[in-house]
Every structure is written in structure tokens, then in C-alpha cells.
Amino acid sequence: MNKEKADYWTKNLKYLKTLLLIWFLASFGAGILFVDYLNLIQIKGFKLGFWFAQQGSIYSFVVLIFVYIFLMNKLDNKYKSNQN
Amino acid sequence: MELQYWIWIAVGLSFGLYIGIAIWSRASSTKEFYVAGGGVNPIANGMATAADWMSAASFISMAGIISFTGYDGSVYLMGWTGGYVLLALLLAPYLRKFGKFTVPDFIGDRYYSNTARGVAVFCALIVSFTYIAGQMRGVGVVFSRYLEVDITSGVLIGMGIVLFYAVLGGMKGITYTQVAQYCVLIFAFMVPAIYISFITTGNLIPQLGFGDTGSDGVFLLDKLDGLHKELGFHEYTSGSKSTIDIFFITLALMVGTAGLPHVIVRFFTVKEVSDARKSAGWALLFIAILYTTAPAIAVFSRTNLIEVVSNKPYAGMPQWFNKWENTGLLEFKDKNQDGLIQYLNNPKLNELDVDADIMVLANPEIAGLPNWVIALLAAGALAAALSTAAGLLLVISSAVSHDLLKKMIKPNISEKGELISARISAVLAVCLAGYFGINPPGFVAATVALAFGLAAASFFPAILLGIFYKRMNKEGAIFGMIIGIVLMLFYMTKFKFGWFGGGGKENWWFGISPEGFGSIAMFVNFITSLIICKITNQPPIKVQKLVEKIRLP
Numbered sequence: 001m002n003k004e005k006a007d008y009w010t011k012n013l014k015y016l017k018t019l020l021l022i023w024f025l026a027s028f029g030a031g032i033l034f035v036d037y038l039n040l041i042q043i044k045g046f047k048l049g050f051w052f053a054q055q056g057s058i059y060s061f062v063v064l065i066f067v068y069i070f071l072m073n074k075l076d077n078k079y080k081s082n083q084n
Numbered sequence: 085m086e087l088q089y090w091i092w093i094a095v096g097l098s099f100g101l102y103i104g105i106a107i108w109s110r111a112s113s114t115k116e117f118y119v120a121g122g123g124v125n126p127i128a129n130g131m132a133t134a135a136d137w138m139s140a141a142s143f144i145s146m147a148g149i150i151s152f153t154g155y156d157g158s159v160y161l162m163g164w165t166g167g168y169v170l171l172a173l174l175l176a177p178y179l180r181k182f183g184k185f186t187v188p189d190f191i192g193d194r195y196y197s198n199t200a201r202g203v204a205v206f207c208a209l210i211v212s213f214t215y216i217a218g219q220m221r222g223v224g225v226v227f228s229r230y231l232e233v234d235i236t237s238g239v240l241i242g243m244g245i246v247l248f249y250a251v252l253g254g255m256k257g258i259t260y261t262q263v264a265q266y267c268v269l270i271f272a273f274m275v276p277a278i279y280i281s282f283i284t285t286g287n288l289i290p291q292l293g294f295g296d297t298g299s300d301g302v303f304l305l306d307k308l309d310g311l312h313k314e315l316g317f318h319e320y321t322s323g324s325k326s327t328i329d330i331f332f333i334t335l336a337l338m339v340g341t342a343g344l345p346h347v348i349v350r351f352f353t354v355k356e357v358s359d360a361r362k363s364a365g366w367a368l369l370f371i372a373i374l375y376t377t378a379p380a381i382a383v384f385s386r387t388n389l390i391e392v393v394s395n396k397p398y399a400g401m402p403q404w405f406n407k408w409e410n411t412g413l414l415e416f417k418d419k420n421q422d423g424l425i426q427y428l429n430n431p432k433l434n435e436l437d438v439d440a441d442i443m444v445l446a447n448p449e450i451a452g453l454p455n456w457v458i459a460l461l462a463a464g465a466l467a468a469a470l471s472t473a474a475g476l477l478l479v480i481s482s483a484v485s486h487d488l489l490k491k492m493i494k495p496n497i498s499e500k501g502e503l504i505s506a507r508i509s510a511v512l513a514v515c516l517a518g519y520f521g522i523n524p525p526g527f528v529a530a531t532v533a534l535a536f537g538l539a540a541a542s543f544f545p546a547i548l549l550g551i552f553y554k555r556m557n558k559e560g561a562i563f564g565m566i567i568g569i570v571l572m573l574f575y576m577t578k579f580k581f582g583w584f585g586g587g588g589k590e591n592w593w594f595g596i597s598p599e600g601f602g603s604i605a606m607f608v609n610f611i612t613s614l615i616i617c618k619i620t621n622q623p624p625i626k627v628q629k630l631v632e633k634i635r636l637p
Contacts, residue, residue: 069362
């Protein structure tokens with residue numbers, strides 16, 4: 001019983017670490033720290049770094065939250081069925 | 085039909101809708117008043133959160149600011165959306181599981197101390213008041229510009245409307261009006277954007293359109309970079325701010341977003357933990373529609389503006405130019421008397437001053453859109469300002485009636501008494517906000533952006549550590565919050581108002597602007613909390629059990 005709780009929490013923390021790493025890379029990474037390098041690549045009118053700062057980071061954020069919702073719903077269900 | 089009629093119809097219909105919803109969703113218990121009964125559908129809550137979140141600043145000013153600052157404006161785009169990832173992953177589900185009414189509620193219970201609760205109430209009030217005064221002002225400005233009443237009457241009308249549905253319906257009324265307000269504001273924002281994208285690039289999707297070519301076959305962004313270089317501005321797609329400043333401003337806005345009480349409290353209104361995550365996702369999706377469109381509008385309007393005015397004869401300017409000149413938001417001074425408009429970065433030679441707010445508001449006129457679209461924009465701007473004001477109002481009234489009165493001063497107050505006091509404090513808060521809206525203290529505009537720094541420096545570390553660090557105790561949290569908010573207040577008053585000897589850009593610590601300093605104050609809060617926590621007693625077992633409980637679904 002206690003092991004299940006601990007497992008649930010460890011798994012959650014693992015998801016958080018991965019998703020927050022992507023969160024950081026998509027915004028602070030691609031949009032700020034590496035913006036000048038990415039700006040050397042141009043796709044249609046968009047320089048890639050600029051695109052990440054004004055568009056790509058926001059799309060990534062939306063996707064990240066929905067991925068987390070999906071993962072946690074699965075984890076919640078597993079936890080709840082083990083409880084019963 | 086004449087523009088003025090259209091505006092009265094659009095504003096009148098939208099206000100009628102809000103009042104109708106308010107009557108239908110009256111609150112009859114404190115639970116309904118504070119958290120809408122706790123049974124709001126996650127998608128509806130997502131819409132309400134989006135409207136709550138997007139203020140007059142997002143609606144009117146943001147696209148204009150990006151338009152003038154180009155890449156530098158990205159701090160707002162990333163900062164004001166990235167915070168929702170932190171909310172959804174790190175805060176909202178656990179706070180929902182905790183299941184009380186307010187942020188000070190959580191701080192007070194988790195840190196088993198009324199001192200902590202008091203500090204949290206103080207921070208919540210400071211953050212919310214700096215924010216709400218700006219909203220009431222926004223309401224007044226929109227009224228005066230579109231409805232031709234003076235700003236004071238504009239603020240009074242706005243106060244009346246907010247008062248009606250916030251006091252009557254509490255969180256329940258606010259939530260459902262915000263759903264309607266979201267629909268009004270997003271429709272009003274998107275119609276002109278799509279229209280302009282189509283006539284400029286032939287692309288119906290503005291998000292893709294601004295990466296397309298204009299009628300001359302040159303990519304819009306390349307053309308804009310070229311124009312900027314020609315006129316002496318910094319290149320549009322690369323910034324003028326230092327990387328470190330951009331980094332810290334973005335971080336402060338993100339963390340501040342996640343720490344704003346009026347945003348957090350929205351996640352108390354859903355039924356279960358998984359719904360809290362879901363509504364954060366929906367909220368960000370609804371917000372992203374506007375936030376990904378804004379940089380497109382910025383590019384279209386910037387290019388249009390430069391092409392229409394730069395080096396063109398003043399006498400040949402279209403009608404909208406003179407109309408906005410009358411409002412003082414557009415100013416032309418023919419310094420070299422050649423009859424042409426020189427729009428340059430060099431302040432000595434530049435002859436045209438353009439206020440950032442024009443970019444969204446004048447866009448439909450610049451693009452020659454029909455009158456009803458302009459009327460829609462007026463209703464949308466009002467929806468954005470009113471919905472945010474109402475959300476903030478609720479935080480203020482619940483901080484007073486619930487956290488101060490019920491939890492600290494008079495614990496045995498009856499349910500009915502608490503509900504009455506919640507309504508009275510809402511009325512008082514509206515009056516105070518209205519007063520500041522009519523007589524704005526000089527610092528309002530400067531501090532709205534800094535409210536994020538204050539939230540980042542105070543709430544975020546205390547809540548995060550409260551959830552993820554079981555050992556965290558009251559001493560650490562209280563000291564952390566106090567040091568964080570005091571440091572932020574110090575830095576902001578020093579460099580924004582010139583207190584404590586003032587100072588300019590060259591005196592900034594590590595080259596970080598006051599807008600970005602919330603990140604530093606947040607780190608100081610974290611470090612202080614952890615050190616003090618290490619050298620003081622661990623929290624009672626009961627509290628550690630509570631932390632274990634909120635971590636589970």
C-alpha cells in the first residue's frame with residue numbers, strides 16, 4: 001500500500017522532470033539562449049530562433065500540458081484500480 | 085450604419101448578456117461565492133481562466149508592444165504562457181486536492197501558522213491592488229475613446245457592471261460571465277486579424293501568414309528587417325535587450341503567472357484533481373489562440389504603418405491618421421519643414437510618435453474594415469478589462485472576508501455573516517479600485533508589470549516548497565516570503581520611483597531590469613527558506629501527513 005503511494009509519486013516526479021526539461025529547452029533554450037544559432041536557419045519567412053520565441057514555444061507549452069494530462073490520467077487510473 | 089450606433093449596440097448587447105448571466109447564477113453559499121460551488125466543467129473553467137488572465141493589457145497593448153520591440157516582445161509571449169506549464173505540472177492539481185478556498189488558506193494551513201497566513205494575505209492584497217487599478221483605468225479609457233463619455237463616467241459605468249455581477253454572483257457569477265467574455269474578446273480579436281492576414285498575404289491563418297510573402301513576393305519578416313535597418317531601428321527579428329535580461333524577465337513573468345492568486349484560485353473551482361490539470365490545459369489553449377495571433381498582428385501593422393507613413397507627404401495621409409492624431413496617441417511634428425513624415429529611430433530627426441496601443445485599436449481602420457468590426461473591438465476590449473477586474477476583486481474580497489475575518493479575527497462567524505462580509509468587502513474593493521481608476525497614482529502603469537515580480541518573489545517558492553518538500557517548515561516559509569517581497573519592493577521602488585537613492589540602467593544589479601528582478605528575488609526566497617528550514621524544527625507530523633495526502637490523486 002505505502003509502496004504504491006511511493007511509486008505513484010516517483011513516477012510523477014519522473015514525468016515532471018522530463019516535461020520541464022522540454023519546457024526549458026523550447027523557451028529558454030531555443031527562444032533565448034540559442035536564438036542566434038537557430039536564426040541562421042530560415043523556414044519560409046521565419047528565422048527558426050525568432051519563430052520559437054514567438055510561436056513554437058507557445059505551441060510546445062500547450063502540447064506539454066496535454067501530454068501530462070494524458071500520462072497522469074493513466075497513472076491515476078492505475079493507482080486507483082490498485083487501491084480497490 | 086454609423087459607427088457610434090454599432091458601438092452602442094455591441095457594448096449594450098454584451099453588457100446585457102453579462103447581467104443576465106449574473107442574475108441566473110447568484111451565489112447562495114460561501115462555497116459558491118468563493119469557488120463557484122466547486123463543480124465547474126474543466127473546459128468552461130479553462131475559458132473563464134483565459135478571460136480572467138487576459139486583461140486589457142493583453143488585448144490592447146501587447147501586440148503593439150511587440151510591434152515596436154520585435155524580438156524583445158517575446159518575453160511577454162513566452163512569459164505569460166509558459167507559466168501555465170508550471171501551474172499545470174507543479175501547483176494546480178495539488179492545490180485542488182488540498183481543496184480550500186484561497187491561496188492564503190493553503191499557506192496558513194500548510195505552514196500551521198496565522199503569521200504565515202497574514203503574510204500571504206498581505207502579499208495577495210498588494211499584488212491584486214496594483215493589478216486591478218490598471219484594469220479600471222483601461223475600462224475608463226475604452227469607454228472614453230469609443231463611447232465619447234469622459235473617463236470618470238467610463239470608470240463609474242464599469243464599476244457598476246462589475247459590482248453587479250461580482251457582488252451578486254461571487255465566483256459563480258464571475259465564472260460564467262467570464263466564459264461569455266472570453267467568447268466576445270476572442271471573436272473581436274480574431275476577426276480583424278484574419279481579415280488583415282488575408283489582404284496582406286492571402287493566408288487566412290495569421291499565425292502562418294506572417295511567415296509568408298506580401299504582394300511584392302518578399303517575405304514580410306525580411307522586408308520588415310530591411311525597413312527597420314533603413315530607418316535606424318534595431319532589426320525586428322533580433323533584439324536590443326541583453327540575453328541575460330531577456331532570460332530573467334521571461335522567468336519572472338512565467339513564475340509570476342504561476343504565483344498570481346487570481347489565477348491559482350480558478351483551479352479551486354473544479355470538481356477533482358484531474359480536472360484541475362485539464363482546465364490548465366484548456367486555459368492555455370484558449371490563451372494561445374490570442375497569444376500566437378498577437379505577433380502576427382504586430383508584424384502586419386508594423387509593416388503597414390511604415391509603408392503608409394514613412395517619407396510620405398503629411399497632406400496625403402488617410403482619414404484614420406488625423407482621427408488618431410486628435411486623441412494624442414499619434415503625433416507628427418514636421419521638424420525639417422519638408423511636408424514629409426520622417427519616421428526614424430533617431431530622436432532628433434524623428435517626426436512621428438506612435439503610441440503602442442494604436443496598433444490593435446486602429447488596425448481595423450488602417451485596413452479599412454467595416455464599422456461593425458470596430459464596434460466589436462470596443463466590446464472585446466471591455467470584456468478583457470472587466471473579466472480581469474472581476475477575478476481580482478474576488479481575490480481581494482475573499483482575502484478580507486475569509487482569510488482575515490473568518491480565519492484570523494472572528495473564527496465563529498456564521499456562514500451567512502461571512503457571505504455578507506464577503507459582499508461588503510467586494511463593494512469596498514470596487515470603490516477603492518474605481519477611485520484609483522479615476523485618480524490613477526503615477527505608479528499604476530509602472531507596477532502592473534511588476535505585480536508578476538512580486539508574485540514570483542513571494543508566493544511561488546512558498547507554495548512549491550510546501551508541496552514538494554515535506555520538511556519545509558513555517559519559519560523558512562515566512563522568512564522566505566518576507567525577504568522575497570521586501571527585496572522586490574526595494575528594487576522596484578529604487579529603480580522605478582527613485583527611492584533609496586534611485587539609479588539608472590547602469591546601476592542595475594547584474595544588468596537585470598526591475599521587470600526581471602522578480603527571478604532574483606525568487607531565488608533569494610528559495611535559498612533563505614531552505615537555510616532557515618535546516619536550522620529550525622521540522623514541521624509537525626500532522627502537516628507532513630497533509631503534504632503526503634495532497635500528492636495523491
